[in-house]
Amino acid sequence: MHRHPPRNLGVNRLRLLVVAAHQDDGELGCGGFLLQAANYRAQTTVCVLADGCAGGNVCLREQEAREAAVALGADLIQAGLPDTRIPLRPAIKIVEKVIAEVEPHVVLVHAPADTHQDHRVTARAVMSAARDVPNILFYEGPSSRNFVPVTYVDIDAVIERKVDLIRLHRSQISRRPFDAWARTTALYRGMHARPACQFAEAFHPARQFLVPAGLSLAGSLDSAQSKALASWGASRPGGNGRPIISCASVLDQGTTPK
Structure with missing residues (x-):
């Protein structure tokens, strides 16, 4: 397992941990x-469990992941477990170690209903390892099945940057679009959230710790203005009550985007 780049723990910043099977x-x-989240100075760590050999050259995929981490301003950990054969117990141990180091307020991981076995194992590993993390969100991917969105994040302002970020994984874009x-998925999810936004990402919370404004997230943030993820989103007027949130709902309300 190797880390790029090493980073000090952000005491006064919301800490996000993304656990992914592949780069x-x-x-x-x-x-x-x-x-x-980066615009609001959140500290993000991305932990990739598999070496990516089933999707191409390992060295190339690791380099692409490093480029994406730089674009995100994120810390990157690549565990190097065997692709398509991620073992559950070692994955749990790795995620436990990363959580102990990062002390995340929110963990994001694959939804467990997925046709790819590595994605399913990764979700199981996180649910075991993140037992003490207050917020766990499942994200969707191309191989997700029966995904039921509950929480939506407005990404209108960054949709083009997200697409560019994905295109940094050139070895994968050459295989599938x-x-x-x-x-198209962001546009579809944005339709659920309209008129609030055009593009959205959808999540399903495995666990959410909600706190009112003026209290710190899970007692861990120093800022008095921090909020738990999705605690105070604005539902679509006259709609189905699904929460629609922006990053300002998640992060320090007293922090001006950089």
Whole structure:
């Protein structure tokens, strides 16, 4: 397991941990949210479990992941487990170690209903390892099945950057049009959220710890203005009550986007 680059723990910043089976999975599922979060100085760590050998040259895929991490301003951990054969117990141990180091307020991971075995194992590993993390969100991907969105994040401002982020994984775009999937899925999810936004990412919470404004997230943030993810989203007027949130709902309300 190797880390790029090493980073000090952000005491006064919301800490996000993305756990992905493969190098491009996190960007596909929640790249827009991560880009928005970076504008509010959230600290993001991306942990990739598999070496990616089933999708091409390992060294190339690792380099693509590093480029994407730089674009996100994220810390990157690549565990190097065997692709298509991620073992559950070692994956749990790795995620437990990363959680102990990062101390995340929110963990984002594959939804467990997925046709790819690595994605299913990764979701199971996180649910075991993140037992003490207050917020766990499942993100969707091209191989997700029966995904039921509950929480939506407005990514209008960063949709083009998300597509560009996915295109950094050149070895995968040459195989399948994942950039097109990201755009069309965001447009489809945005239709659920309208008139609030045109493009959205959808999540299903495995666990959410909701706190009112003025209290710190899970007692862990120093800022008095921090909010738990999706705690105070605005539902579509006259709609079905699904929460529609922007990054300002997630992050320090007293922080001006950089």
